Amino acid sequence: xxxxxxxxxxxxxxxxxxxxxxxxxxxxxxxTVLAALLxxxxxxxxxxxxxxxxxxxxxxxxxxxxxSVTMLIxxxxxxxxxxxxxxxYIDAELTGGHTDRRGANLYGVLVPIFLAAMALAVLANNxxxxxxxxxxxxxxTAFLVGHHRSRAxxxxxxxxxxxxxxxxxxxxxxxxxxxxxxxxxxASSGNALNIDVLLAHASRLDPAVTRLGAGLLLLGYGTxxxxxxxxxxxxxxxxxxxxxxSALMSGVLLSVxxxxxxxxxxxxxxxxxxxxxxxxxxxxxLLTLATAASLLVVxxxxxxxxxxxxxxxxxxxxxxxxxxxxLAIAALLLHVLAHGIAKTLVFLSAGQLQAAHDSTExxxxxxxxxRSPLIGIxxxxxxxxxxxxxxxxxxxxxxxxxxxxxGAHLQWALGAALLLVVVxxxxxARxxxxxxxxxxxxxxxVIAVPGSVAAAxxxxxxxxxxxxxxxxxxxxxxxxxxxQLGGSQ
Amino acid sequence: xxxxxxxxxxxxxxxxxLLAAVLxxxxxxxxxxxxxxAWQGLALAAIPLTEGVYxxxxxxxxVGAVVLLLRSVALPLLLTRAVGTEDHERRESTPLxxxxxxxxxxxxxxxxxxxxxxxxxxxxxxxxxxxxxAAFAVILIAVFVMVSRRRALSQAVGFMMLDNGIAxxxxxxxxxxxxxxxxGASLDVLFAVLVLGLLTGHMRRTFGDTxxxxxxxxxx
Numbered sequence: 001x002x003x004x005x006x007x008x009x010x011x012x013x014x015x016x017x018x019x020x021x022x023x024x025x026x027x028x029x030x031x032t033v034l035a036a037l038l039x040x041x042x043x044x045x046x047x048x049x050x051x052x053x054x055x056x057x058x059x060x061x062x063x064x065x066x067x068s069v070t071m072l073i074x075x076x077x078x079x080x081x082x083x084x085x086x087x088x089y090i091d092a093e094l095t096g097g098h099t100d101r102r103g104a105n106l107y108g109v110l111v112p113i114f115l116a117a118m119a120l121a122v123l124a125n126n127x128x129x130x131x132x133x134x135x136x137x138x139x140x141t142a143f144l145v146g147h148h149r150s151r152a153x154x155x156x157x158x159x160x161x162x163x164x165x166x167x168x169x170x171x172x173x174x175x176x177x178x179x180x181x182x183x184x185x186x187a188s189s190g191n192a193l194n195i196d197v198l199l200a201h202a203s204r205l206d207p208a209v210t211r212l213g214a215g216l217l218l219l220g221y222g223t224x225x226x227x228x229x230x231x232x233x234x235x236x237x238x239x240x241x242x243x244x245x246s247a248l249m250s251g252v253l254l255s256v257x258x259x260x261x262x263x264x265x266x267x268x269x270x271x272x273x274x275x276x277x278x279x280x281x282x283x284x285x286l287l288t289l290a291t292a293a294s295l296l297v298v299x300x301x302x303x304x305x306x307x308x309x310x311x312x313x314x315x316x317x318x319x320x321x322x323x324x325x326x327l328a329i330a331a332l333l334l335h336v337l338a339h340g341i342a343k344t345l346v347f348l349s350a351g352q353l354q355a356a357h358d359s360t361e362x363x364x365x366x367x368x369x370x371r372s373p374l375i376g377i378x379x380x381x382x383x384x385x386x387x388x389x390x391x392x393x394x395x396x397x398x399x400x401x402x403x404x405x406x407g408a409h410l411q412w413a414l415g416a417a418l419l420l421v422v423v424x425x426x427x428x429a430r431x432x433x434x435x436x437x438x439x440x441x442x443x444x445x446v447i448a449v450p451g452s453v454a455a456a457x458x459x460x461x462x463x464x465x466x467x468x469x470x471x472x473x474x475x476x477x478x479x480x481x482x483x484q485l486g487g488s489q
Numbered sequence: 490x491x492x493x494x495x496x497x498x499x500x501x502x503x504x505x506x507l508l509a510a511v512l513x514x515x516x517x518x519x520x521x522x523x524x525x526x527a528w529q530g531l532a533l534a535a536i537p538l539t540e541g542v543y544x545x546x547x548x549x550x551x552v553g554a555v556v557l558l559l560r561s562v563a564l565p566l567l568l569t570r571a572v573g574t575e576d577h578e579r580r581e582s583t584p585l586x587x588x589x590x591x592x593x594x595x596x597x598x599x600x601x602x603x604x605x606x607x608x609x610x611x612x613x614x615x616x617x618x619x620x621x622x623a624a625f626a627v628i629l630i631a632v633f634v635m636v637s638r639r640r641a642l643s644q645a646v647g648f649m650m651l652d653n654g655i656a657x658x659x660x661x662x663x664x665x666x667x668x669x670x671x672x673g674a675s676l677d678v679l680f681a682v683l684v685l686g687l688l689t690g691h692m693r694r695t696f697g698d699t700x701x702x703x704x705x706x707x708x709x
Contacts, residue, residue, distance in 0.1 A: 061669070128670030135677040142684045146691070154695055155704040158688055162644055165681050166635065169651050172674065173628065176659045177609070179666055184612055190667060208608030236707045298709065 002057040005064055005123060007042040008072055011035040012116040016109050024090060024104035032112045033083045039119055040076025043069050047477055054484065056125055060194055063125030066481035070333050071122035071259050073474075077463065078251040078340045079115050081456040082244040085348050086111065088450025089244055092355065099147065106143060107242070114140040114248065118256045128193045130260055131168070131175050134224055137253060138164045144245045145237045156233075156240035163233040164223055171220020177213030178267075181205040195263060202270035211276060214268040218280045221264070224257035226314045228287040235295070238307035239360065243351020246303070250310040250347060251340035258317060258336070262329070265321065266485045278322045282413055285318030289420040296427040302353070303360045305431055306346050309386055312424045313339050319417050320401040323408040329482035330475075331400035337474070338385055338393035338467055345382030345460040348453060349375045353435075356447040362431050367440035372447040376436055378457040383432045385464050387425055392468040495543045496616045502535035503620035506657060507599070510627045510650060514591050514634060517581040522646050523568045526653075529627075530560030533653050536660040540617065544664070552665055556656065559675055564649060564682050571642055571686040573693060586637045595630055602626035609662060617661045624661055628654035641692055641699040645685040652678050 015035040019028040047069040049055060054065035090107055093099040099107075117140055121133035138161060146157035175193070182192040185204035191197050198205075223230035238246050265277050292312035299305040313335070320332040350360075352375055357364050369376030385392040398421070405414040449457075467474075490498075509529035513522050534557035541549035572579060586594070602625035610618055631654055635647035659666050666674070689699055696703045 126667070126670065128666055129673065132670065132673030132677055135674075135681070139677060139680040139684060142688075146688070149691075149695075151695055152706045154688070154691055155707055158641065158692070158701075158704060159707075161681065161684055161688065162635070162648065165648055166632070166651060169648075169655055173655045173658060175670075176655065176663065176666060179659075180609070180612070180662045183663055189663075193667060193670065206608070206612045209612055212605070212608060240707075295709065301709075304709070 005057040005062040008039040008119040011038040012112040016112040019108035024108045029087045036079035036083045043072030062123045068122045074340050081344045082247045085453045085456035086244040088452035126193045135168045145241045147242050153240045156236035160233045160237040167223025167230045170216045174213040174216030181209045198267045205271040210271045217264045221261045226311045227284045235304045235307040239303035247344040247347040251343040255336040281318045281322035285315045288315030293420040293423040301360045323404045326482040328404035330478035331397045333478040335397035342382045342385035345378045349379040356445045365435045367438045369436045371440045381461050490543045498539045502532050503623040505532040507623040510630045519572045527561050527565040571689045598629040599626040621661045624657035641689045
């Protein structure tokens with residue numbers, strides 16, 4: 001068991017070591033793709049073993065349950081696509097003089113470290129180790145956000161590191177308070193932060209201290225998940241990063257941070273009842289939706305538009321988590337999987353559009369479908385998923401979340417959320433149509449698509465359609481995750 | 490160590506810890522604030538060292554020694570290297586909030602810290618836990634420093650102060666978090682400060698200045 005738990009963490013680390021030794025080479029970049037595939041495979045293999053309950057390993061530091069397996073599958077899927085596309089993306093940047101050898105080498109080392117940190121975050125059984133891993137993602141991605149070395153990239157990096165470090169600092173304070181409460185509930189000092197121990201002692205945690213800790217944890221992990229009030233780093237960082245990194249940050253890092261919140265929620269709900277975090281999640285979720293929707297309406301930059309769409313989705317997911325029923329949590333996990341794949345599609349195509357036009361203004365880009373069918377179709381499919389159109393998976397997940405919310409007697413929240421989702425829908429659809437449709441202008445530049453980017457995009461389109469048509473064993477996995485997280489019927 | 494000495498040393502450390510934060514709010518010379526940060530690190534390290542000696546806990550003494558090295562020597566050195574050499578670079582630019590108002594706000598935050606920490610003291614009214622409002626006050630003051638200062642380095646100082654406050658809380662209420670978490674967290678902080686220091690350098694080369702008012706390109 002222990003070996004299987006270590007593979008998703010060690011495989012990317014080994015790829016990072018190889019990249020550090022060799023520099024940016026086809027070989028080291030391909031090994032990174034392989035490592036991401038290994039994360040996906042070990043997720044799938046572990047998935048067969050967790051139906052009956054959580055498995056612990058490595059001195060109870062690591063934990064595999066249906067939630068960590070789901071997250072590993074998402075990290076592996078998006079990671080494979082993003083690292084595959086990185087090969088062509090970085091090679092093109094090197095040829096075009098947009099980055100130098102040093103920048104490429106650093107990129108090659110940091111991306112796999114980033115993947116390893118995310119894998120550790122979802123596999124950690126100790127909430128302290130989980131915190132360390134999530135803070136490590138901030139450190140690993142800092143120079144990835146600043147990869148382009150421009151003024152804007154530097155500004156985005158500074159805001160990202162400062163705001164996320166403060167936010168995640170608050171989460172650490174919350175963790176310390178949880179540890180304090182756990183010790184006083186009778187846990188021994190060595191394992192008082194282990195999730196299984198916390199769950200076992202949850203009913204004896206001091207309510208006042210737990211409330212304080214839970215509030216800080218919601219704010220702290222909410223920062224990394226792009227939730228209000230510390231969301232201001234998100235659009236800057238996601239828009240300035242290289243496209244494959246934007247895909248990873250938007251497609252998986254946000255949901256990894258949210259998975260941390262789900263873990264905390266399962267403990268806090270047992271200690272305080274579901275009311276406390278439900279109120280908190282509803283407030284931050286709806287405010288996040290409102291902020292994202294209003295900024296989407298006035299957006300003129302397509303990468304920032306995609307970033308605010310991520311915020312909108314995280315807000316919606318937070319509202320779903322507030323409902324907290326089995327149906328809601330299973331649907332939420334489907335939602336983040338579909339969102340991860342779709343965001344990879346749109347960010348990777350946006351990267352090629354940016355490279356072609358040397359601009360990220362929506363008004364500079366038109367007629368993409370006619371100019372480059374591959375980029376056009378990939379972008380269109382990604383957008384269709386994000387808009388929640390059938391037959392794609394987010395149609396099903398949004399429908400289920402709506403049903404779950406009315407089932408939990410949260411009709412008012414459902415009404416508010418749907419209204420904001422419609423506003424965001426209109427903005428995304430209008431801007432998307434403006435970029436995709438229309439006749440190409442004679443002066444439009446050629447949209448180049450490197451082979452590996454094309455391969456990643458085709459994979460993403462196939463996956464988006466496949467997940468929309470059938471979930472196969474994933475449906476069962478999501479329901480197991482919801483049950484294991486203590487969702488009510 | 491007797492109970493009375495233990496209480497005395499612990500309270501002295503917590504008091505010095507809070508005082509360093511107030512002085513950081515007062516001073517605008519960057520080198521001076523980094524020096525104060527080193528003193529604060531010393532006061533912080535005194536907490537686990539005292540508890541370790543009092544409870545005869547060798548592991549805690551080791552942790553205290555590591556904290557001393559990291560927060561009172563290594564990190565301040567890193568930050569000192571990031572202070573610019575030019576005259577206008579060495580002082581906080583015109584602060585957004587003047588010194589008198591800042592100090593009044595600091596006092597208000599300290600009172601707030603006492604109110605917020607009441608449930609913690611109620612759960613375990615030991616001498617160490619009674620000092621926790623000082624640690625919480627430092628956390629709140631650090632957030633205030635981060636939002637009210639305009640130099641990149643001042644924000645880094647604020648971040649480290651925030652982290653000191655959280656570490657102090659951990660030492661006071663639970664005699665530190667489990668070792669693996671402590672090690673991981675220290676490593677993360679070290680890297681985060683390293684990144685901030687490097688970014689300050691990049692910023693100076695790109696903007697010719699480290700005034701955060703320059704960071705105004707990305708909005709909406």
